[in-house]
Amino acid sequence: MKTMALLPLSLALLASCATAFAGQTLDRVTEKGQMTGVLMESYPPFSFLNEQNQLDGFDVDVAKAVAQRLGVKLKLETPSWDVIAAGRWSGRYDICVCSMTPSEARAQVFDFPVEYYQSPAVIVVNAKDTAIASGKDLSGKKVGVISASTYEAYLNKDLVIEGAPLKYPFDNVQVAPYDNETVAFQDLALGSGVRLDAMVTNLITARERIAQDPRFKIAGNTLYAEPNVVAIEKGDPQWSARVTEVIDQLKADGTLSKISQKWIGADISQ
Structure with a gap:
């Protein structure tokens, strides 16, 4: 039984x-x-x-x-x-x-x-900008990123990528999260300091955007590499x-x- x-x-x-x-x-x-x-x-x-x-x-x-x-x-x-x-x-x-x-x-x-x-992260600025030439120049600036992205975490200095220790060359940054990059680029196109001073994004995405719109340019070297x-x-x-x-x-x-x-x-x- x-x-x-x-x-x-x-x-x-x-x-x-x-x-x-x-x-x-x-x-x-x-x-x-x-x-x-x-x-x-x-x-x-x-x-x-x-x-x-x-x-x-x-x-x-x-x-x-x-x-x-x-x-x-x-x-x-x-x-x-x-x-x-x-x-x-x-x-x-x-x-x-x-x-x-x-x-x-x-x-x-x-x-x-x-x-x-793999892709590197870079700074994008308005083509007429002369104030931002490297990561350290982001200090005190208003920088656009995709909301909840690794770029937002990076600017907040709390991004952790396994096996890739990060350096933060800037002091505090005013982070401006966006739902999509199209709106962020539109704001950056208005001119430095109007709504944004810069953006942080993917190098490949940045090159694609710049090839179609000469109002933008990449500032400085790669910030860090992302898998x-x-x-x-x-x-x-x-x-x-x-x-x-x-x-x-x-x-x-x-x-x-x-x-x-x-x-x-x-x-x-x-």
């Missing part, structure tokens, strides 16, 4: 273990035949709305390549960066191929299976392993390099 009584519990535990081994996110993606990714709507050349009002860019193409390799469709959503970076998605999103830098704070809610490119990683919900090792496997395949067969050359004009994937 005792054996019979324990049998259903044993079967239940076995089923539970089998489900855990399969991986909650991988199961969901496979069963739906769809992977839901998140990224920013206004972050060229990584993600932006093209002339057909469709999402395009480096991150978009990488996400498409990942979905294709998994044999599923891709659905992209563009909540605010605050929402993306806060994590705790509760199954709403499966993956963030969205130029996220791993930080100590983000590691509390995300796993970062694999790095897929950019794929981010997923914390605590799903099977999904983490599968995503790592796919990105490694895209690196090995040259797919990531081709996407990089297409959008950046150089290979930033290695």
Whole structure:
């Protein structure tokens, strides 16, 4: 009788273990035949709305390549960066191929299976500016950044990147968070000190913007280098392993390099 009584519990535990081994996110993606990714709507050349009002860019193409390799469709959503970076998605999103830098704070809610490119952070100023020539000149200035970004944390002097000790050449900075960089650039275009004195952003994004709009320029040298990683919900090792496997395949067969050359004009994937 005792054996019979324990049998259903044993079967239940076995089923539970089998489900855990399969991986909650991988199961969901496979069963739906769809992977839901998140990224920013206004972050060229990584993600932006093209002339057909469709999402395009480096991150978009990488996400498409990942979905294709998994044999599923891709659905992209563009909540605010605050929402993306806060994590705790509760199954709403499966993956963030969205130029996220791993930080100590983000590691509390995300796993970062694999790095897929690197980029340096730089200062952008109005083209007529003569007051800011390096990081130390940001002291006391009003500097625009994406809200909840690593650039905001850097200017607040509390950014921690694993294996990359940071230096802060400036004193206190007046940080001005924005929901997207397009509005920040519009404010900077009004002139130094009107609404902003400078911005801190990605070198590649800055070059893209400057090539299209001569009202801006890069000031000084790189502030620091950022690894950019794929981010997923914390605590799903099977999904983490599968995503790592796919990105490694895209690196090995040259797919990531081709996407990089297409959008950046150089290979930033290695």
